[in-house]
Amino acid sequence: MIKVGIVGGTGYTGSELLRLLVRHEQVDIKAVTSRSDAGTGVAEFHPGLRGEIDLALTTPEDARLADCDLVFFATPNGTAMHEAGGLLEAGTRVIDLAADFRLKDLGVWQHWYGMTHAAPTLVEEAVYGLPEVNREAIARARLVANPGCYPTAVTLGLLPLLEAGLVDASRLIADVKSGVSGAGRKPSTALLMAECGESFKAYSLGGHRHQPEICENLKQAVGVDVGLTFVPHLVPMVRGIEASLYATLQRSGVDVDLQTLFEDRYRAEPFVDVLPSGCSVETRSVRGTNLCRLSVLEPLGAGVVVVQSVIDNLVKGAAGQAVQNMNIMFGWDEATGLALSALAP
């Protein structure tokens, strides 16, 4: 049983963390912070948690976070970089669900996030929390940078192809689609249901912060530079990400069984599921779970591999992956607290 704090308990990743942690047998939630709603009961703020948790939201100052064994930051970008250092010094481990520690290249980070980084040395130390790539480093880490939602879906879909050197890494395409909860809980006209219901569109045409995150992490994983066209779309639904990934086979003469390649790569992974050949993934089949489900095929034998990858953006794309990282960091069964069946329909 460890003592856990959550900084930022009112957004969607914070509430999803709470949904998972209130039932986690190894976790005692000591503090949930919110500057704007301090004093309000957690379950008053999130009525779906009534009866599950007795705490009130507190200010970060009152939360005594340094007494915790682990603190999750479910805060806007640019918050954890100011707080993590002090906690680490006090012996508290940290998982940041925002982007502060995801990119090793500070120049790239500062370009995309529009801030000067407050803790460059911690960027060096931080481990990118994608267990399917960095499990051992995560186990030893003091500071984990929990991956973004799109990067999780895209990286898991492209990894087997790139690791095998099967495709042209310079011409990858990721056509990705997300439900609206991925954009968070801040008031916004663009995310009103009257604006995005019954409609479909691409967004961030000028570039999206998850593109450099994917490129950097794929490069670290497979050692080659990656060229990625990344186009995100908004789907009129609440939860779920689907990534359709396109890559050009470069060894078309070679006989590769894509299905076997993917099944072999992920056979031992508790949270990656490769569907049988010919099956199509759908986001509802992972709703509420920590799973990434994948399908792979080469349509009409035309030399283009199509991978489809689905996750629940709030679980494997955020809070669930953070819990998975915690489980690894503390040496527990990786699936502790994550035994969740998909809510379908």
Next chain:
Amino acid sequence: MIKVGIVGGTGYTGSELLRLLVRHEQVDIKAVTSRSDAGTGVAEFHPGLRGEIDLALTTPEDARLADCDLVFFATPNGTAMHEAGGLLEAGTRVIDLAADFRLKDLGVWQHWYGMTHAAPTLVEEAVYGLPEVNREAIARARLVANPGCYPTAVTLGLLPLLEAGLVDASRLIADVKSGVSGAGRKPSTALLMAECGESFKAYSLGGHRHQPEICENLKQAVGVDVGLTFVPHLVPMVRGIEASLYATLQRSGVDVDLQTLFEDRYRAEPFVDVLPSGCSVETRSVRGTNLCRLSVLEPLGAGVVVVQSVIDNLVKGAAGQAVQNMNIMFGWDEATGLALSALAP
């Protein structure tokens, strides 16, 4: 650990039962039947269950249901009444999620369901499985008639008022709304997303089978005849029921604290939650859970009580309540396998 069979494993109540039972520590699922899809893997049919269950669908004949301790019928109306008798004789207990045993008045049943009942003596024996009313009888029952989704939401909302004799029982109004999964998984033009998406309508204007079920069961619970105007509507969402209930106070001079009345009535109930005064229930706050959440008020002090009641139609309105009934029948903690937090957003 008991042996359990599920008759009808391909519809929505069947798949929801599976979602709950694969993680129920006291249950060993021995057979899941489907006449039309026998031979197909359960998890092949329901991809959301991949990795959770290894069985294939079987015909009822091959399922050896009489070897089970308990059989759930998640079948169309008119199925369980033919099969339950044999199972009960073999010592197998039965929970029917359809309507075969819900109405004691056979004439009313035959009028609304358009069939002759095949097992009138079992109708007499069956216990209506609403734990908040019949918990002790359920514990002893061989045969439980699991309530309909609307009757669960409406009955729990009206009970405190009627038990206290506070309202005119002859002029009750239930304006109820359901997500589309309540209508089942059969092919149908009316339930295509292109027909019912982005639209709202009432249906079954000529009368709905759940109206007599509510009236009969309220009468049994409180001993007075009930007059109920019952109007169901279809909401463009997948899961969830909301019932807005209207009743006229008959003792307007008397000082009644409606909030306290409801809280007292349900204080000991593990799956009924009365919201604080002034709070509004919403269906997502019970999504995926076995809870019924209620609010009560008398708007503008005008003598009309408004109760709002929400459930997840597939959980407290079907499969979850069936599991709750099983827990009671076998003497386990009533919440076993039902520790589920709401999936919100």
Next chain:
Amino acid sequence: MIKVGIVGGTGYTGSELLRLLVRHEQVDIKAVTSRSDAGTGVAEFHPGLRGEIDLALTTPEDARLADCDLVFFATPNGTAMHEAGGLLEAGTRVIDLAADFRLKDLGVWQHWYGMTHAAPTLVEEAVYGLPEVNREAIARARLVANPGCYPTAVTLGLLPLLEAGLVDASRLIADVKSGVSGAGRKPSTALLMAECGESFKAYSLGGHRHQPEICENLKQAVGVDVGLTFVPHLVPMVRGIEASLYATLQRSGVDVDLQTLFEDRYRAEPFVDVLPSGCSVETRSVRGTNLCRLSVLEPLGAGVVVVQSVIDNLVKGAAGQAVQNMNIMFGWDEATGLALSALAP
């Protein structure tokens, strides 16, 4: 051809007015105002209007509204009451789509809208713009108060019953449901798709401003005090209102043909359509049109009349009704510019 100005062209009622007026053969749009977006092209702001209109948004000051024959206010409550007087003096007629002139009782208005009214004498003069009740007064009016969306749906549904004295006017119930566009285009957490998608709830439990509007106008129409329980709900869709209305028959011995009563009342009305007996209205059957569709029945002959009324909240509930009022005020065919078929599916 008249010169028309629109004050407030960036909200949903403003954009819907534009959709209708760009094709109205008698209208020349001279100015569309927005303080915050002045300078932006109207079609740049509303991409759906590209190619339909060449104007840019202007400040109200630059708009020279007093040169117009008619000005529509599609502004927040409390705006038109400051501006209407000057325009009327200049000979410009005014239709206010907000609530400033809807209630004759200033005390009630000030209670519900939380402001002191700036133009009490104009309140007296204003005509409530429900053509089915006030057509002749509208024709002569300088200032029209365009009805609220719920009041339109509810009033048209109850009028025939109350005019005929058939029901108990002191115990009316309106269970009303609206798509999210009814709440406007302001940034808001509660109206994010992640908050209100895939969920259903009641709101404004403490009372809603449209309740006194309905009561006052029904009283003016039929001369009796009206007691109304009014409960609004939010539907996870963009457009459409459905009102389910419940009234107790008081002359149950008398033989009344409800269907004929409704058909007779609305036979001459171009925008009210009574469905044949047994048919159920649905919001999509009026999507994009200025119609109110109604059904009426007495379920199971139990003495309670159920009326169902659907409108498109942005058309008959706002901009379309405003155009209908304009047509009446200027003596044109009432349907000019409103020949719109429903967009279904």
Next chain:
Amino acid sequence: MIKVGIVGGTGYTGSELLRLLVRHEQVDIKAVTSRSDAGTGVAEFHPGLRGEIDLALTTPEDARLADCDLVFFATPNGTAMHEAGGLLEAGTRVIDLAADFRLKDLGVWQHWYGMTHAAPTLVEEAVYGLPEVNREAIARARLVANPGCYPTAVTLGLLPLLEAGLVDASRLIADVKSGVSGAGRKPSTALLMAECGESFKAYSLGGHRHQPEICENLKQAVGVDVGLTFVPHLVPMVRGIEASLYATLQRSGVDVDLQTLFEDRYRAEPFVDVLPSGCSVETRSVRGTNLCRLSVLEPLGAGVVVVQSVIDNLVKGAAGQAVQNMNIMFGWDEATGLALSALAP
């Protein structure tokens, strides 16, 4: 004024044709057929058309279609090929909204549609009804093959690039998304709202009939063989198609202004609208209209062109384009009856 017949008046393309034709000033609808619902009023079947049309559905035999000047087939694939010949002989012109005459290569057609073609000579004669490519041939045609929905969106998006020879035609990718009305009105489990609401998925992984249609018609238009990876997805909304198209620039040294290229290509087209640089198309901006809206960019200057194309699948993707073709065939203004503003929100 011409006499028009519609074969197949109960599906979505049939009802959308009716929505457009009831207000078309040059059209007198003489017959609407449905074998299964003959005798039912058209407006009884489509309540959204109440008051717009007085006809009843008839059998094709009773419809005296050969008396019409033009007959639309809004029928399943494989119907028009049996009937068109007789009508053409009688001097009646024909527009087929299904796929019978879309592919010139009979072998390919028979492979994808699984039937032997009944009228090969008519296939030769038929003109592919994409006005932006074949306007002059359409004007003279007796028989027009109205394009599929996806082919319309994809072809219009890729044409400028291919006509200019700018991109590698052998490696095109179309990641396309459609609302559920594209799948028609037949009862189906997969298209129940409970199955496809709140979820997103790809479908037809093994290949989709629209892929060869696009390839054949692009080849005819630009004279080169086209290699296309085509992946369709189902969006939880009713109407709308978005196509995200990816192509590799082959003359990266050459200075091409993509924005100007697209604007020039479509400047004279009444129903193609190229958005200003940096703007993102959304399906709601064309809802209910006959428009195709396009955006084009080369993200991060990386050599991959991304085109986004949106249409309303039932209008420019079906019935609206059929009306546009009719207008061309009869020499009327091409926009007659198609002056429709987008319904947004």
